[in-house]
Amino acid sequence: MPEKSNPAHPNASTQGSSASKSAPTSATAQSSATAPRAIAAIIPAMNEADRIAATVRSTKQIPGVDIIMVVDDGSADDTGVRARRAGAEVVTHRKNKGKAAAMMTGAFAIRNREISDSDPGQHPDHRALLFIDGDLEDSALNTAPLAEPVLAGEADMTIAILPAQKRKGGGFGFVVGLAKKGIAELSGFEATQPLSGMRCLSREAFDAALPFAAGWGVEAAMTIDVVNAGLRVEEVECDLHHRVTGKDLKAQMHRAAQYRDVARAIVVRRLRAKKQRAQLARAEKEVSK
Ligand SMILES: Nc1nc2c(ncn2[C@@H]2O[C@H](COP(=O)(O)OP(=O)(O)O)[C@@H](O)[C@H]2O)c(=O)[nH]1
Numbered sequence: 076m077p078e079k080s081n082p083a084h085p086n087a088s089t090q091g092s093s094a095s096k097s098a099p100t101s102a103t104a105q106s107s108a109t110a111p112r113a114i115a116a117i118i119p120a121m122n123e124a125d126r127i128a129a130t131v132r133s134t135k136q137i138p139g140v141d142i143i144m145v146v147d148d149g150s151a152d153d154t155g156v157r158a159r160r161a162g163a164e165v166v167t168h169r170k171n172k173g174k175a176a177a178m179m180t181g182a183f184a185i186r187n188r189e190i191s192d193s194d195p196g197q198h199p200d201h202r203a204l205l206f207i208d209g210d211l212e213d214s215a216l217n218t219a220p221l222a223e224p225v226l227a228g229e230a231d232m233t234i235a236i237l238p239a240q241k242r243k244g245g246g247f248g249f250v251v252g253l254a255k256k257g258i259a260e261l262s263g264f265e266a267t268q269p270l271s272g273m274r275c276l277s278r279e280a281f282d283a284a285l286p287f288a289a290g291w292g293v294e295a296a297m298t299i300d301v302v303n304a305g306l307r308v309e310e311v312e313c314d315l316h317h318r319v320t321g322k323d324l325k326a327q328m329h330r331a332a333q334y335r336d337v338a339r340a341i342v343v344r345r346l347r348a349k350k351q352r353a354q355l356a357r358a359e360k361e362v363s364k
């Protein structure tokens with residue numbers, strides 16, 4: 076497989092392939108001794124009362140998952156109550172803060188728990204973080220293959236590739252195209268489904284992805300940042316289904332918000348890469364004086 080150089084970070088590289096892609100670098104050989112042993116599932120959810128219980132019940136069946144954290148992102152319905160009844164722990168945003176903020180709230184709640192559970196002076200045993208959308212219902216269990224490479228110490232982040240969903244309309248192609256191009260330009264990674272929200276991250280990948288880009292820019296930004304940290308990213312086919320976004324006004328507004336957030340995440344990272352290149356050029360000039 077020909078290696079592509081990474082324009083933003085020359086020390087990172089990507090290997091293009093079909094379903095399973097990875098971005099390995101020499102700096103990343105993580106031994107399975109440091110790989111996480113358990114999994115915490117984080118489910119950001121807004122107004123998912125009709126689906127959240129099925130999603131939580133299905134998530135419970137994933138081998139290795141010992142915490143299910145639903146982040147109720149200012150729902151107007153009883154998403155939180157239903158999630159708790161189905162067996163999840165629930166953290167609530169009283170006001171809606173967007174998907175990325177909900178993901179971070181869940182991840183930090185788990186990190187805090189791990190720190191308080193560890194003996195004084197001991198490094199906390201960090202779980203892999205498995206992000207699952209609230210609308211997957213009984214297919215949530217099929218995110219299990221995402222955890223395997225991370226638990227085996229073979230990948231730092233895995234991304235689900237979903238089968239074709241019934242109908243995608245209202246500009247989804249534009250958003251996907253923008254995200255794909257931005258990720259390739261800034262990290263060299265050829266993402267098959269750049270906006271896929273089902274992902275499993277090691278502690279190192281989570282740290283590299285912080286702070287998350289706002290709202291719907293989170294996934295594209297996460298891929299760029301994790302690849303550029305020299306960590307290994309793999310795509311994994313998962314048999315998942317979720318709510319189909321149609322073509323009505325609400326759907327169009329959802330797409331517009333996605334486009335805005337993805338564009339912002341890419342522009343921020345483009346500027347960051349430019350700044351880094353300028354710094355590098357200045358340093359080289361100094362050295363060669
Ligand atoms: N729409 C929306 N969803 C949110 C928000 N915060 C968290 N979510 C959750 O993010 C996940 C993905 O949302 P979804 O509408 O299915 O997006 P799509 O799959 O990209 O069409 C779902 O679990 C939502 O409940 C928010 O502010 N707005």
Ligand SMILES: [Mg+2]
Pocket residue numbers: 208210317318
């Ligand atoms: Mg969805």
